[in-house]
Amino acid sequence: MNQTHTRMQKMRQLLLILLPILVTQVTMFAMTFFDTFMSGHAGSTDLAGVAIGASIWVPVQTGLTGILFAVTPMVAQLVGERRQDRVAFTVIQGVYVAVIVAAAVAAAGFFALDPILDRMSLESSVREIARGFLTAISAGILPLFVYTVLRCFMDGLGQTRMSMMITLVSLPVNAGLNYLLIFGSLGFPRLGGVGAGVASAITYWVICLIAALFIARYRPFAEYRVFGRLYGLSLRAFGELLRIGVPIGFAIFFETSIFAAVTLLMSEFQTVTIAAHQAALNFASFLYMIPLSISMALTILVGFEAGARREADARQYSYLGIGSALGMAVLCAVVLLLFRGPIAAIYTSEPEVLELVEHFLLYALFFQLSDALAAPIQGALRGYKDVNVTLVVALVSYWVIGLPVGYWLAHTELGAFGYWIGLITGLAFGAAGLFTRLVYVQRSRAREQAAS
Numbered sequence: 001m002n003q004t005h006t007r008m009q010k011m012r013q014l015l016l017i018l019l020p021i022l023v024t025q026v027t028m029f030a031m032t033f034f035d036t037f038m039s040g041h042a043g044s045t046d047l048a049g050v051a052i053g054a055s056i057w058v059p060v061q062t063g064l065t066g067i068l069f070a071v072t073p074m075v076a077q078l079v080g081e082r083r084q085d086r087v088a089f090t091v092i093q094g095v096y097v098a099v100i101v102a103a104a105v106a107a108a109g110f111f112a113l114d115p116i117l118d119r120m121s122l123e124s125s126v127r128e129i130a131r132g133f134l135t136a137i138s139a140g141i142l143p144l145f146v147y148t149v150l151r152c153f154m155d156g157l158g159q160t161r162m163s164m165m166i167t168l169v170s171l172p173v174n175a176g177l178n179y180l181l182i183f184g185s186l187g188f189p190r191l192g193g194v195g196a197g198v199a200s201a202i203t204y205w206v207i208c209l210i211a212a213l214f215i216a217r218y219r220p221f222a223e224y225r226v227f228g229r230l231y232g233l234s235l236r237a238f239g240e241l242l243r244i245g246v247p248i249g250f251a252i253f254f255e256t257s258i259f260a261a262v263t264l265l266m267s268e269f270q271t272v273t274i275a276a277h278q279a280a281l282n283f284a285s286f287l288y289m290i291p292l293s294i295s296m297a298l299t300i301l302v303g304f305e306a307g308a309r310r311e312a313d314a315r316q317y318s319y320l321g322i323g324s325a326l327g328m329a330v331l332c333a334v335v336l337l338l339f340r341g342p343i344a345a346i347y348t349s350e351p352e353v354l355e356l357v358e359h360f361l362l363y364a365l366f367f368q369l370s371d372a373l374a375a376p377i378q379g380a381l382r383g384y385k386d387v388n389v390t391l392v393v394a395l396v397s398y399w400v401i402g403l404p405v406g407y408w409l410a411h412t413e414l415g416a417f418g419y420w421i422g423l424i425t426g427l428a429f430g431a432a433g434l435f436t437r438l439v440y441v442q443r444s445r446a447r448e449q450a451a452s
Contacts, residue, residue, distance in 0.1 A: 004313065010320055017300055020164035021155070022293040027167045029289055031174050031203070032058075035196040038178045046182075046193035049129025053197065055260050056116065057134060061144070063253030064101055068094060068148045070245030072296075073303040073382050075156025080307025088226045091153045093237040097245070098145035105141055109134065129193040136197030140204030147208040150215060155300055157220065166210050174203040247391035248382060254391075258398040258426075262406065262419045273416045276353050280360030283343060284367050287332050291325045291371045295379030302383025311449050315442050318380040322373065329372030333365045363420040370427035377434040386441050393433040402426020 004010045032054070039050040071094040078086050113134060117127050151163045177199035184190025191198060215221040259281065266277055298321040305314035336343070344357035381390055406422020414421065 003308070003310070007316070007320070010313070010317060014297060014301060014317065014320055014324070017158055017160050018293055018297040020160040021296050022289065024160070024164045024167045025289040025293050025296075026286075027164075027171050029286060030171055031200070034171075034175050034178055035200065038175075038182050039193045039196050042182050042192045045123070045125050046129055049126045050133055050193040050196050052117075052120070052126065052130040053133035053137075053193075056130075057137060059253055059257040059260055060105065062256045063249045064105060065145060065148045066249035066252035067101065067242070067245035068098055068145060069152060069248050069299075069382070070094075070241050071149050071152035072156045072299050073244065073385050074240070075153055076158075076300050076303030076383065077307030077385070079157060080304040080310075082308075084224065087153070087224050088228065089231050089234075090237065090241075091149060091224075091226050092231045093234055093241060094149040094152070095146055096233050097238065097241050098149050099142065102142040102145045106138055109138055132191075132194035133197035136194055137200050139198075140201030143208035144204040147204065147211055150208070150211040153215070153226070154211070154221065155296070156303070158300055158304070159220065160297075160300075162214060162221075163211075166207050166214070169210065170203050170207045173206055174199055177202055244382075244385055244387055247387035251378070251387070251391045251394040254394040254398050258403060258423070261403065262423065265407065265410070266416060266419065269416050273356060276356030276360055277416060277419075279344070279353075279357045280364055283346075283361065284364040287364070287368055288371055288375075290328050290332070291368075291375035294321050294325045294328075295375040295382075297321065298376055298379035299382040302380045303385075304383075306384050306445070309449060311442070311445050314380075314383070315446075318376075318438065318442070321376045321380065325372040325376045326369075329368040332368045336361055336365045336368070359417070360420065363417060363424065366424045367420075367427065370424060370431055374427060374431040374434055377431070377438050380438055381434065381441065384441050384445070386437070389437045390434065393430050393437070397426040397430030397433065398423075401429050 004013055035050060035054070039046045071091065074090050075087055078084065078090065113131065117131055120127075151166075154160070154162050178196055179185055180188040181191050181195030181198050182193070183195075212227070216227050266273065298317060301317045301321075302314045305311075305317060340358045340361040341354075343361060344354050378390055381387065402423045402425060404422070405425050406419040409418025409421050410416060412418060
């Protein structure tokens with residue numbers, strides 16, 4: 001990354017960092033899509049088992065890897081402060097945290113998996129596939145968490161193209177392994193939905209090893225000598241990582257788990273309603289990759305400028321990112337409004353489900369506008385290492401406002417659409433709270449800079 005002086009230079013650098021992140025996020029979304037799509041072709045039981053397994057795994061995985069996202073703003077600020085000598089130490093401490101968290105997840109899963117599945121009213125065949133999927137994917141927890149740290153290091157340097165290339169390699173690897181292990185092709189055992197878990201675990205090992213190789217051997221990563229010496233475990237560094245990372249992880253968990261909770265609550269409605277909800281939510285999640293990617297880019301750029309104490313530049317990046325996200329949200333809203341029929345047809349050909357998907361997509365339109373404001377602000381605040389208020393806002397907006405309002409509205413004439421209105425309401429409150437916090441943080445830092 002380089003210091004920029006004009007708005008055009010900032011926009012160019014934002015795009016250079018953003019576009020690879022967007023490709024990376026869409027590719028990771030595609031991996032989940034292939035798991036579900038290919039398991040569905042193996043049979044409805046396999047699809048149901050993978051869906052149950054994924055609904056348990058995804059909130060845990062996203063929340064805990066979110067803890068490790070602290071490495072990105074820490075590295076970006078160290079580079080901005082010109083303290084490159086501390087980068088390798090910080091990354092290795094992140095790896096230690098990743099190993100400990102992975103071990104804790106594996107241990108918790110060993111004791112808690114069966115009780116969790118036993119409490120769900122599942123057919124025995126679906127339960128066994130869900131259990132096999134989660135057991136298989138657990139073999140990839142360690143490399144996934146370590147890779148997250150290594151990716152955050154690369155991204156913190158502004159080298160987002162490298163993590164994009166590694167993720168792009170992972171997509172055909174994952175799809176190919178799915179083909180071999182789900183369907184038992186070319187002499188491999190036919191594992192059905194469990195094969196999707198095995199394929200994901202192997203893919204995690206592949207991308208972790210590739211990332212470690214590039215960091216050890218190729219510039220500019222090799223210049224930091226991340227693996228050049230064996231650093232001891234530092235409780236102080238642990239404390240800083242967890243102080244920043246735990247609020248990030250819990251905020252992400254509150255955000256992802258709310259949709260799982262709504263899906264479970266939707267079970268009181270007819271199957272066609274649940275199917276339409278899932279289809280519309282899947283497409284809304286795909287569109288969310290845009291503001292999410294802008295958020296991650298802002299964490300890097302704002303962190304770099306904040307570390308260098310260039311407060312005006314950090315502030316300008318923040319509003320460039322928010323403006324870009326809002327512009328893209330308006331474009332996506334127009335696309336949803338004009339083409340929601342063809343979009344719904346991607347997911348189903350049943351007339352009743354098709355009509356409901358189109359209706360749900362109208363609510364997804366408002367989702368985009370709220371996400372376009374909330375997600376980039378979260379990214380900017382993480383760049384400032386300001387994460388505690390974001391955690392509180394996520395908890396209140398989703399679980400205190402969004403879910404209760406949605407539950408109340410769902411038991412009126414609005415029915416299932418009430419849950420979506422509740423979530424949109426929570427998102428709107430969250431966006432307002434986060435924007436207020438961003439303005440406060442920026443003004444406080446500007447006053448401190450003026451006083452010094």
